[in-house]
Amino acid sequence: MQSLNIIGAGRVGRTLGRLAVVSGACRVVDCLARSHESAREAVSFIGQGRAVDALKDLAAADLLLLSVPDDAIAGVAQALLASGAVRPGSVVFHASGAAEAEVLAPLRAAGAHVASLHPAFSFANPARAVEQFAGTLCALEGDAAACVALQDFAAAIGARPFALAPGGKAxxxxxxxxxxxxxxxxxxxxxxxxxxxxxxxxxxxxxxxxxxxxxxxxxxxxxxxxxxxxxxxxxxxxxxxxxxxxxxxxxxxxxxxxxxxxxxxxxxxxxxxxxxxxxxxxxxx
Structure with missing residues (x-):
């Protein structure tokens, strides 16, 4: 079973983490949020994992989800690279609808594969989102190896993944x-x-x-x-x-x-x- 770390455990991160656990798609390892209390709440909702306080505290994982605001993705990617928490062969992805996978490009220097996975879904209420998520279309774009892994991940949590054309995110x-x-x-x-x-x-x-x-x-x-x-x-x-x-x-x-x-x-x-x-x-x- 693959492992998953979640950085920015808000509504999207919590929902995808919970779906990963319930479906058996992944084992959630660590959750990082703006505060330790928020990270603990995310872990409680997801039902698995450890609340951590800094990027350097993240354990190694096969998949890393950056569920942070669009304008923070690039900065978090740079900080993640500096932390040494990304291992070669891991898949780092974000869930933004507008940003492309290339915003994560610096992480390739650590041997990571980068991509984006955008569910066409409203995550206003994570508990309701978990119940209603089945069949949601998820747009994928990025490195080929990352997209293959995320296609399997999306299908396992009940989504319908599809590929975007290169440069087609906007x-x-x-x-x-x-x-x-x-x-x-x-x-x-x-x-x-x-x-x-x-x-x-x-x-x-x-x-x-x-x-x-x-x-x-x-x-x-x-x-x-x-x-x-x-x-x-x-x-x-x-x-x-x-x-x-x-x-x-x-x-x-x-x-x-x-x-x-x-x-x-x-x-x-x-x-x-x-x-x-x-x-x-x-x-x-």
Whole structure:
């Protein structure tokens, strides 16, 4: 059985550590956190391991998880290298969604293989996360040997690992941000416009919810182009012009940008002449 050390035993570290123990994927050896009390709480939750106070106190382990804030990963990696706690052949990985494995590159000097493993999952409550984690997609990138080891680790704790293209981490994370954060922002824009049109606040969930949920379900099941409906795919230039006229100035740029992308998405479903007219209106012509 492989051994695992956890550096930064917060919500993600605790959850992955507990899953490793419950599944039998790894034996948790040491946990290091910002305070000894936090490390002890992590060990208690995980059900295995030893709380340590410094990197130099870490015992040797096959896998080392750096579950620390993104802007701290590079510094911790440098300190870990200086501590001598990394042995040749070990796998050091972080769980950041945005940072690439290369932030751990200095540890290769100690003979380590480096990678990142990002679970597309919310870890707000570790106890609930452990119960709901099964089937979670985990993005892997980094050194080949590290990715092989982490693919086995992820599968053992019930995840569905998949590989990212080299250098693809930023685009991957942007995709998650667009799908999650920007969907929320679009919801707020739709709310503001509906309120401007006289819709009562209490009706907004019933008005927008089914429409947004249905559109998302169709886009995911049918593909975005086939799921597309509305004035742009119909070539309804006059309606798009009325929309723009009704929009507050600060929303027009968003509508125009999304409209241009929607014209492109409509593709062959939209007659060429209508596409040209729509592009002209959206460009302010």
């Amino acid at each position: 685009a991957y994370h942007a995709a998650l941000s667009v799908a999650s954060n920007y969907l929320v922002t679009l919801t707020e824009l739709a709310r503001q416009l509906a309120l401007q049109g006289g819709v009562g606040e209490q009706l907004l969930p019933a008005l927008l919810g089914p429409l947004m949920q249905g559109s998302l379900a169709n886009a995911l099941s049918m593909g975005p182009q086939a799921a597309l409906t509305g004035p742009i795919v119909r070539g309804d230039v006059a309606t798009v012009a009325r929309h723009l006229a009704a929009l507050p100035a600060d929303m027009q740029a968003v509508y125009r940008a999304l409209g241009e992308r929607t014209v492109a998405l409509a593709g062959a479903r939209l007659p060429a002449e209508a596409g040209q007219s729509l592009r002209a209106v959206l460009a302010g012509g």
